[in-house]
Amino acid sequence: MKYRAVLVFPLLVALAACGQSGQQQPVTQQARTVTIAISSDEGTLTPFTNESGYPGDNLVKLIFDTLLVQKGDGVAPSLATAIETTDNKVFRLPLRTGVTWQDGKPFTADDVVFSVEFYRKNMSGDSAIDVRPIEKVGAEGGTVTMTLKAPDPEFPLRILADMAMLPKHLWESVTKVNEAGTDKAIGTGPFKLTAYDKERGYTLTANPGYFGGTPKVETVKVSVIPQETTQFAALRTGEVSMSVRNVPPQQRAALQNQPGIGIVEGTEFASTLLQFNTTRPPFDRAEVRRALSMAIDVQDLVKTALLGQGTPGNPGFVHPESPVKGVPMPPLFDAAAAARQLDALGAKPGSGGVRVLDGKPMSYELLVQSTSTDRLRSAELIRDMLKTAGVEIKVTALDPDSLDTKVWPDYDVKKGRNYDLTMWGWSAPIMQTSSQIVSLFDGDPEDGTLNIGGFENAAVDQTIDELRATTTPQARTAAAAKLQQQVAEQLPFLTLYYRGGAYAYRKDAYSGWKWQNGLGILHSGSFLP
Numbered sequence: 001m002k003y004r005a006v007l008v009f010p011l012l013v014a015l016a017a018c019g020q021s022g023q024q025q026p027v028t029q030q031a032r033t034v035t036i037a038i039s040s041d042e043g044t045l046t047p048f049t050n051e052s053g054y055p056g057d058n059l060v061k062l063i064f065d066t067l068l069v070q071k072g073d074g075v076a077p078s079l080a081t082a083i084e085t086t087d088n089k090v091f092r093l094p095l096r097t098g099v100t101w102q103d104g105k106p107f108t109a110d111d112v113v114f115s116v117e118f119y120r121k122n123m124s125g126d127s128a129i130d131v132r133p134i135e136k137v138g139a140e141g142g143t144v145t146m147t148l149k150a151p152d153p154e155f156p157l158r159i160l161a162d163m164a165m166l167p168k169h170l171w172e173s174v175t176k177v178n179e180a181g182t183d184k185a186i187g188t189g190p191f192k193l194t195a196y197d198k199e200r201g202y203t204l205t206a207n208p209g210y211f212g213g214t215p216k217v218e219t220v221k222v223s224v225i226p227q228e229t230t231q232f233a234a235l236r237t238g239e240v241s242m243s244v245r246n247v248p249p250q251q252r253a254a255l256q257n258q259p260g261i262g263i264v265e266g267t268e269f270a271s272t273l274l275q276f277n278t279t280r281p282p283f284d285r286a287e288v289r290r291a292l293s294m295a296i297d298v299q300d301l302v303k304t305a306l307l308g309q310g311t312p313g314n315p316g317f318v319h320p321e322s323p324v325k326g327v328p329m330p331p332l333f334d335a336a337a338a339a340r341q342l343d344a345l346g347a348k349p350g351s352g353g354v355r356v357l358d359g360k361p362m363s364y365e366l367l368v369q370s371t372s373t374d375r376l377r378s379a380e381l382i383r384d385m386l387k388t389a390g391v392e393i394k395v396t397a398l399d400p401d402s403l404d405t406k407v408w409p410d411y412d413v414k415k416g417r418n419y420d421l422t423m424w425g426w427s428a429p430i431m432q433t434s435s436q437i438v439s440l441f442d443g444d445p446e447d448g449t450l451n452i453g454g455f456e457n458a459a460v461d462q463t464i465d466e467l468r469a470t471t472t473p474q475a476r477t478a479a480a481a482k483l484q485q486q487v488a489e490q491l492p493f494l495t496l497y498y499r500g501g502a503y504a505y506r507k508d509a510y511s512g513w514k515w516q517n518g519l520g521i522l523h524s525g526s527f528l529p
Contacts, residue, residue: 064164064187109139268501313495316484
């Protein structure tokens, strides 16, 4: 059986520039220059040097193409023109002809084989891909064949649509990927990196020979503006054309009513969590995690912190509109039941109304990112909710780097963690496939690369093994549903909410932004005809 790439998964048409509000203004579908505001430096924009999944990886993918691209809930051709498979284990990928790297050298099947093997040896970096599921890769003429260790129906979306292709002639001499410079930021993509200043940002120039058509924007300037308020002030004055920050609920109405500003809205799978350090008592006990979770009203968090502009968290983590198919579950909140649970655990009232459990006051520190308005407000609300249950929470705001150092040092879960509780979140792509989601829960740190709470549970690990052994989308969906039920029982973290996606832009600068679930509006599709 032969699958065209666009048919491997059910296709959901992406929303295109919906939710644009404000007075009618001239809109611009092409532009000489578009200026995008980001919050911090993203390194030299190679797959091994960007600092974040969003917007770092999104910028990298403007320079480096993948074999397939995400479209709706499925995939579409890019450097590969089709997918051929009969068993979801062996994939034949005919490659597009006539493609060149941005330095003029031809793109070949050898580059694809090299890329897979290079990632196999170099897995560090936010955009580096874990290719261990690929047992072998080879090329014959203009077709690449990848054989997996086990069938994986999510392979096209999980890896083929995410793995940036590397030019062999530039990367085969690289030994320290984390030190790769801008001279290695050469891809086949629609834009080329032409200038970089660590403090000020980047200049990306359109690739006029791009196989997908000449980009509608000639130059993309990327400006580093750390403060949220400063970014939106620059948007109002026209200094920037688009902000990568999700519009804060408190500012959305004002922006929507300002002439010349549009807002693109859509379903966003990015999550906000109350993460437990399950290696530290009493959070190593599921019954304690459940009692605390039952004291937190996630619907009130959405109403108060997000002004209703979001979706309450699913106890099983998966967003209800995710391609993984989130299992609908009732909210856990029940303040009276939380108190009864704490009583049953032997948590007795103590000094100042703070319960005492196992001889220690239930007083804990909650770390939160200082630059996130809604997380700071949510942390304060959680503090007040848990106080009612007799649990004391001390909210500590940290800059993003300091928070990462305590929660996820060097982005390596094997290096441990140093916190009680933290407000955390994962960018939208995590929610795209069950194969990515399991890395949040796998007790083996080699596979649970995103398991920042150190969670371990034998039954969950067994379900993960069952999920990975599935060979069809239907079987994988069933295994994913079972995993979600277990997550809702074990609660390694409490999923608080998913913010509504809303990104603001200047209509008079450029209005070609297109929504893609999992990517927002910063992706190549927003710039291509």
